[in-house]
Amino acid sequence: MSENNREKQIADHIQRDPFAAMLNATIDILGPGHSRVSATVTESMCNFNGTIHGGIIFTIGDMAFAAASNSHGRTAVAMNVNINFIRAAKPGDLLVAEAIEQHRGGRTALYDITVREGGSGELIAQSQGRVYRMDDWFVPPAETAD
Amino acid sequence: MSENNREKQIADHIQRDPFAAMLNATIDILGPGHSRVSATVTESMCNFNGTIHGGIIFTIGDMAFAAASNSHGRTAVAMNVNINFIRAAKPGDLLVAEAIEQHRGGRTALYDITVREGGSGELIAQSQGRVYRMDDWFVPPAETAD
Amino acid sequence: MSENNREKQIADHIQRDPFAAMLNATIDILGPGHSRVSATVTESMCNFNGTIHGGIIFTIGDMAFAAASNSHGRTAVAMNVNINFIRAAKPGDLLVAEAIEQHRGGRTALYDITVREGGSGELIAQSQGRVYRMDDWFVPPAETAD
Amino acid sequence: MSENNREKQIADHIQRDPFAAMLNATIDILGPGHSRVSATVTESMCNFNGTIHGGIIFTIGDMAFAAASNSHGRTAVAMNVNINFIRAAKPGDLLVAEAIEQHRGGRTALYDITVREGGSGELIAQSQGRVYRMDDWFVPPAETAD
Secondary structure, three states: OOHHHHHHHHHHHHOOOHHHHHOOOEEEEEEOOEEEEEEEOOHHHEOOOOOEOHHHHHHHHHHHHHHHHOOOOEEEEEEEEEEEEOOOOOOOOEEEEEEEEEEEOOOEEEEEEEEEEOOOOOEEEEEEEEEEEEEEEOOOOHHHOO | OOHHHHHHHHHHHHHOOHHHHHOOOEEEEEEOOEEEEEEEOOHHHEOOOOOEOHHHHHHHHHHHHHHHHOOOOEEEEEEEEEEEEOOOOOOOOEEEEEEEEEEEOOOEEEEEEEEEEOOOOOEEEEEEEEEEEEEEEOOOOHHHOO | OOHHHHHHHHHHHHOOOHHHHHOOOEEEEEEOOEEEEEEEOOHHHEOOOOOEOHHHHHHHHHHHHHHHHOOOOEEEEEEEEEEEEOOOOOOOOEEEEEEEEEEEOOOEEEEEEEEEEOOOOOEEEEEEEEEEEEEEEOOOOHHHOO | OOHHHHHHHHHHHHOOOHHHHHOOOEEEEEEOOEEEEEEEOOHHHEOOOOOEOHHHHHHHHHHHHHHHHOOOOEEEEEEEEEEEEOOOOOOOOEEEEEEEEEEEOOOEEEEEEEEEEOOOOOEEEEEEEEEEEEEEEOOOOHHHOO
16 A cells, blocks of 8 residues: 555545534645644534633644544544643634644644634644544554555 | 522523524533533534534533523633543434533633533543633623612 | 452562651551552641642652552553542541452553542542553562462 | 833842852843743652653643743732643753743743753753733833833
8 A cells, every 4th residue: 555545545534523514614735743623613503602612722722633533544542632722713713723733652642732813823823732642553553565 | 689580691691592592402500600501412413424513512511601600690701621522422312511610800701611422321422621701791780780 | 379469469579668668658458459658747748838849749649650560560650640639638547549440451550640638638639641561570470370 | 210120120020039149040032022940850750750841841831831931020920831742851961941821821931841851962851832912011111211
């Protein structure tokens, strides 16, 4: 299996996300240890204050986190996320989440996750996320491929 | 305004949550500093591993957190949530989130949030959440009512 | 090896903590998944505001967390701690930290940690802590003992 | 008061830290929203596993966090810190902590904090910290000076 095929298989797996589809969120960048996800948020995603629900902001960040942490083809599951909410988002905003790998060890890995409003670039939320790396590879490791 | 009317106004405000409606989540208990929220989760709420999306688990916990922290009639906005994911949830599970006030000060308040599978009682996730308490009361304080 | 000897060996191991000794912190309770630690804090433990250093409050909580998570005889190392500071502590306060196991799985375990002022019982800080459980048992498991 | 005098007064205030002195920690860089702190850790700072106590790693990071968040002359107090421990540190290591402001608002501010081993540059811990900004300025704001 060529490296290009491997990357395509990983991207195909990560994009099969029913809840992402429900939110119209798309993966715009996916590379080793890095991902960017975006979605335009709507009235139906508001909370009782009329601003975008914290759960939506978390979820868009979580999609970038899941994509980045699974980008190596090995199954990674979230153990811990700490999110700091900075600014409210409002219906019509384009939310852009970016996750960047800070450390990857044998058993755990750590990611920095930011969510910004795409037009202004203003910070909406900033998180740290830690995954547990399972023994399972959903796409075989590159070293043993071919 | 009687205390009963006050509680009803607070509950009415908190239940006007479009995203909660989209997830069919309901507030089952709402008292001062305490709330319980539940939702039966479905296939459309899964991630690419076929388990319930972390964003859904966060969101159901966040609804309990928002309800408990706004239960006094004063607007509270989430600053920070730290979530530990313990067990995967699967389509068909009834998720039950409970938020309990640990401390309430003039400017901030702290909540313990648990999400369990309703049938087995098994722990799905456990969080701490901190809010900033705004000057705004969406229902006037009891002391000044009448 | 009797169960009593096992508990004594575990306690002996956990109490060999040079930094705890430097702070005059003592383990007052140690049971399976539970620990209480206390220390009277002093002028030399202050920060530049004249209140007790956040690092001292964290450390006393961390000692309870380490004791509770290692109380089974299996080496547990901290992966993540989220601490919420609630009230300042001052020189002369007796700080009492309590850690209680919320979940223990094969690879990770989760603890709730509170630090209170011993006289008034007022909450100083509240934390969640997650450990990774190593393969190493510093005291052999009870099942295989004798 | 000149801007230079202001910076000196701020640095003088921040360096009056008794617990930092006990650990022989020094502030190597202090600028607006930025600080670097270092300390060589010793046998007496170990836990019962013979590695450097998590409380020491937290504390050195916390010193950088406190310096960066108070660097504007306005009193900032820690509300929340989330720390991810990545690698153990050992006696003799030079620990270098760096805190960088990610956001500063009217009431709260957010910092990214890393602790590395100074020789190898290896990541020991990574944190997010959030402060509450008090009304009190320990050095008057620049705008009103002179």
